[in-house]
Amino acid sequence: MITLKNVSKIFGDRTVLRDITFEIAKGEVICLIGSSGSGKSTLLRCINGLERHDGGDITVEGIPVSPQTLKGVRSKIAMVFQRFNLFPHRTALQNVIEGPVHVLGRAPRDAEKAGRSLLERVGLGDRCDAYPSELSGGEQQRVGIARALAMNPTAILFDEPTSALDPERVGEVLKVMRGVAADGITMIVVTHEMSFARQVADRVLFMDDGYIVENGSAEEVLTRPRVARTREFLDRVLNPV
Amino acid sequence: MLNQFLADAVEFLPTLLSGLGLTVGITITALLVSVILGLTWALMGMSKFAVVRGISRTVINVVRGIPIIVQLFYIYFVLPELGIRLDAFLAGALGLGIAYSVYQAENFRAGFASVDPSLLEAAQSLGMSEHTILRRVIFPLAIRVSLPPFGNTAIMLLKDSSIASTITVAELTRAGQLLAASTFKNMSIYTLIALLYLLMSLPLTFMVSGLERRFKRK
Ligand SMILES: Nc1ncnc2c1ncn2[C@@H]1O[C@H](COP(=O)(O)OP(=O)(O)OP(=O)(O)O)[C@@H](O)[C@H]1O
Numbered sequence: 001m002i003t004l005k006n007v008s009k010i011f012g013d014r015t016v017l018r019d020i021t022f023e024i025a026k027g028e029v030i031c032l033i034g035s036s037g038s039g040k041s042t043l044l045r046c047i048n049g050l051e052r053h054d055g056g057d058i059t060v061e062g063i064p065v066s067p068q069t070l071k072g073v074r075s076k077i078a079m080v081f082q083r084f085n086l087f088p089h090r091t092a093l094q095n096v097i098e099g100p101v102h103v104l105g106r107a108p109r110d111a112e113k114a115g116r117s118l119l120e121r122v123g124l125g126d127r128c129d130a131y132p133s134e135l136s137g138g139e140q141q142r143v144g145i146a147r148a149l150a151m152n153p154t155a156i157l158f159d160e161p162t163s164a165l166d167p168e169r170v171g172e173v174l175k176v177m178r179g180v181a182a183d184g185i186t187m188i189v190v191t192h193e194m195s196f197a198r199q200v201a202d203r204v205l206f207m208d209d210g211y212i213v214e215n216g217s218a219e220e221v222l223t224r225p226r227v228a229r230t231r232e233f234l235d236r237v238l239n240p241v
Numbered sequence: 242m243l244n245q246f247l248a249d250a251v252e253f254l255p256t257l258l259s260g261l262g263l264t265v266g267i268t269i270t271a272l273l274v275s276v277i278l279g280l281t282w283a284l285m286g287m288s289k290f291a292v293v294r295g296i297s298r299t300v301i302n303v304v305r306g307i308p309i310i311v312q313l314f315y316i317y318f319v320l321p322e323l324g325i326r327l328d329a330f331l332a333g334a335l336g337l338g339i340a341y342s343v344y345q346a347e348n349f350r351a352g353f354a355s356v357d358p359s360l361l362e363a364a365q366s367l368g369m370s371e372h373t374i375l376r377r378v379i380f381p382l383a384i385r386v387s388l389p390p391f392g393n394t395a396i397m398l399l400k401d402s403s404i405a406s407t408i409t410v411a412e413l414t415r416a417g418q419l420l421a422a423s424t425f426k427n428m429s430i431y432t433l434i435a436l437l438y439l440l441m442s443l444p445l446t447f448m449v450s451g452l453e454r455r456f457k458r459k
């Protein structure tokens with residue numbers, strides 16, 4: 001459903017993405033790993049057009065991603081952010097129905113009903129009227145996921161969804177993400193949670209200096225990486241000093 | 242002495258109140274002009290086109306660099322020579338509105354700048370159009386930051402509306418001046434004028450601090 005062909009991205013004189021080529025099938029869960037600065041966020045942001053790619057082609061369900069097609073592309077792809085990025089002046093429920101009402105044009109009453117059941121699904125049925133500032137990080141991120149789901153997307157991009165959380169809050173978010181995966185929603189997840197990658201990902205991609213240097217099953221990439229850089233990276237992530 | 246003051250108050254208030262009406266009228270009109278122009282300068286200042294940003298910056302620097310009284314003289318005395326004739330009230334309101342638009346622009350700019358760019362990305366990812374993002378995200382967040390200084394600007398504008406007296410608008414200060422010149426009751430008249438200004442500005446002051454408290458909570 002998402003294809004990238006020879007995609008490149010340059011910031012000033014710095015090439016951040018180089019010759020990125022891969023495909024994601026509908027319903028597939030992909031974990032994207034790699035060290036800081038390797039281009040993971042930039043890759044996600046190019047897919048939903050937050051960043052304009054400089055070379056190559058990206059298509060989403062056959063639509064080429066370009067400034068003219070952003071609206072269509074974004075109606076199929078939602079995004080979940082490391083720092084949640086919830087609207088601080090709106091309650092959990094209002095955050096969730098913002099897109100359905102003001103982008104999709106749903107009736108507020110219907111959107112609210114759907115929004116409540118989404119919040120219930122992520123375990124926040126009793127927190128609908130709380131403002132983001134009144135929620136823990138884990139709760140905010142679950143609202144973020146509910147907000148993404150409310151758009152009824154075919155795919156969701158997750159950019160380090162648990163990196164800003166206290167360790168004891170990571171599990172609750174990963175659990176919700178497993179549920180999303182089980183529902184057959186296509187997912188690209190930038191993460192350092194190797195156990196999540198191992199258990200949920202259909203494929204793991206490893207990025208290094210703008211290149212994708214590994215692209216295989218979690219088993220292959222995480223236990224029998226092809227290149228030394230991947231081994232070093234995994235070593236660092238799995239055995240932090 | 243108090244009795245004398247009350248007697249003077251009864252005598253002069255009708256005249257002063259008609260001046261007060263003009264003061265309120267000129268303040269509200271100028272406020273409206275300053276908001277529309279100020280918002281325009283602020284939005285132009287955020288444009289992706291350098292030329293547009295340049296125009297906004299130039300206007301702000303020029304207007305800020307000229308005394309308000311000179312701007313009013315220019316509109317009231319010079320523009321007629323160029324064929325643009327405005328009555329005193331309109332010239333005063335327009336002049337004050339233009340002069341104050343640069344302070345409003347700064348209020349709005351600070352408000353816009355306070356909006357976390359990552360929220361705009363969240364809104365974009367939801368597929369919101371630029372217009373929807375302005376309406377649903379930027380404005381409601383910016384206004385929390387802009388409103389308190391906006392209130393202070395409104396109070397300053399209310400007081401500076403007395404400058405319109407210099408181009409013959411018989412607003413509160415001018416009405417009082419004329420009364421004082423003919424009756425020599427300076428103490429009563431200027432005390433009344435000061436009280437009337439306070440009567441208008443104090444509620445604004447309370448509103449501003451109320452808003453500040455309310456926005457701090459959320
Ligand atoms: N808007 C930008 N302007 C200039 N350079 C940028 C911009 N965004 C990212 N970069 C650079 O591009 C490179 C890749 O950044 P990116 O955020 O994609 O890395 P990442 O793999 O997500 O890293 P991290 O794990 O730290 O989030 C970095 O060197 C970064 O400094």
Ligand SMILES: [Mg+2]
Pocket residue numbers: 040041042159
């Ligand atoms: Mg990143």
